[in-house]
Amino acid sequence: MRHPIQCIIPPYMLERLARSANVKVRDQAIAGLSQAAAVRAVRAFAQRVPGMMAVPSPAASKNRLIYDARKKDRLPGKLVRSEGEKKSADVAVNEAYDFSGDTYDFYREVFGRNSLDDAGMTLISSVHVGESDGSGKYQPMDNAFWDGGQMAYGDGDGQIFQRFTRSLDVVAHELTHGVQSFTSNLEYRGQSGALNEHFSDVFGVLVRQWRRGETAEKASWLIGSEVLVAAPTRRGIRDMENPGTAYENDPDLGTDPQPSHMKHISTSGADHGGVHLNSGIPNRAFALTAKALGGNAWETAGRIWFDAMLQLSRHSEFKDMASITVQIAGDSTRFGKDVKKVVQESWKKVGL
Numbered sequence: 001m002r003h004p005i006q007c008i009i010p011p012y013m014l015e016r017l018a019r020s021a022n023v024k025v026r027d028q029a030i031a032g033l034s035q036a037a038a039v040r041a042v043r044a045f046a047q048r049v050p051g052m053m054a055v056p057s058p059a060a061s062k063n064r065l066i067y068d069a070r071k072k073d074r075l076p077g078k079l080v081r082s083e084g085e086k087k088s089a090d091v092a093v094n095e096a097y098d099f100s101g102d103t104y105d106f107y108r109e110v111f112g113r114n115s116l117d118d119a120g121m122t123l124i125s126s127v128h129v130g131e132s133d134g135s136g137k138y139q140p141m142d143n144a145f146w147d148g149g150q151m152a153y154g155d156g157d158g159q160i161f162q163r164f165t166r167s168l169d170v171v172a173h174e175l176t177h178g179v180q181s182f183t184s185n186l187e188y189r190g191q192s193g194a195l196n197e198h199f200s201d202v203f204g205v206l207v208r209q210w211r212r213g214e215t216a217e218k219a220s221w222l223i224g225s226e227v228l229v230a231a232p233t234r235r236g237i238r239d240m241e242n243p244g245t246a247y248e249n250d251p252d253l254g255t256d257p258q259p260s261h262m263k264h265i266s267t268s269g270a271d272h273g274g275v276h277l278n279s280g281i282p283n284r285a286f287a288l289t290a291k292a293l294g295g296n297a298w299e300t301a302g303r304i305w306f307d308a309m310l311q312l313s314r315h316s317e318f319k320d321m322a323s324i325t326v327q328i329a330g331d332s333t334r335f336g337k338d339v340k341k342v343v344q345e346s347w348k349k350v351g352l
């Protein structure tokens with residue numbers, strides 16, 4: 001498979017869960033860690049429907065197809081809801097439908113982009129992706145992923161993770177991986193990979209803020225709150241404003257390891273060279289920019305970041321991202337004269 005599958009739950013979270021004192025949590029994490037369900041699903045998908053990438057929409061406009069994988073690892077599964085069809089009795093089907101629609105509407109209304117490829121590509125989602133273990137028992141997938149052509153959502157184990165369609169920012173995060181594959185196509189490794197994760201978090205959170213009409217000041221900067229089973233030691237999968245604090249001293253998840261400054265950048269080779277770890281650094285720069293500018297984050301900060309996503313290339317690094325956003329923000333006819341300084345200072349605060 002040419003395209004790496006891009007999961008919302010990073011391997012370091014599953015690795016920590018695999019060391020939990022809770023046997024049930026541990027067993028589920030070990031099963032998930034091999035990513036057997038995800039990998040097999042992608043393989044089966046690629047074999048079954050080799051030409052399915054970038055399915056055009058019949059009307060070159062919003063077109064959603066929701067499939068039910070029926071607790072199996074074969075994608076896409078059975079088609080259960082198409083564009084314009086009435087609500088399903090299955091809440092996961094409706095969430096995948098509604099949230100992929102919100103993501104489409106956001107890109108169309110805010111940036112004038114027609115779907116992921118800007119040519120009306122069909123948004124395909126599969127829900128209830130999982131597999132059966134050796135004894136035939138259902139193992140729900142503790143993840144959601146983008147495989148280069150479609151979205152796949154697990155049901156979660158019910159102990160740490162809930163249904164992955166519950167979170168609009170998770171859905172928008174994954175679909176933004178799709179947008180990126182048609183734009184900067186940043187290599188999913190090291191700093192370019194962390195930028196790839198960063199853009200998915202930025203537009204993931206912006207779709208939610210836009211949908212709810214929340215200003216940068218009032219909005220939450222957490223990613224994936226709704227997919228975690230609630231506990232006082234966990235607030236989300238990641239915190240863009242304060243990376244490293246999304247969960248703390250959690251008996252199963254431990255403490256969020258994301259760095260928030262270049263001083264603490266991870267140089268480990270794990271997680272494709274820390275793509276989900278080091279994204280904390282640019283995430284903080286974005287949240288700082290948006291809050292300092294005030295108002296709606298998708299307007300000025302979002303526009304600058306969207307343009308940067310179009311201009312970066314496959315091997316761009318953090319310093320390229322910092323300089324390109326400062327350069328875009330320097331266009332005072334578009335953004336006014338103080339925006340450049342705000343962007344510059346936000347990067348400086350994270351060591352760039």
Ligand SMILES: [Zn+2]
Nearest residue numbers: 006007008200
């Ligand atoms: Zn991702």
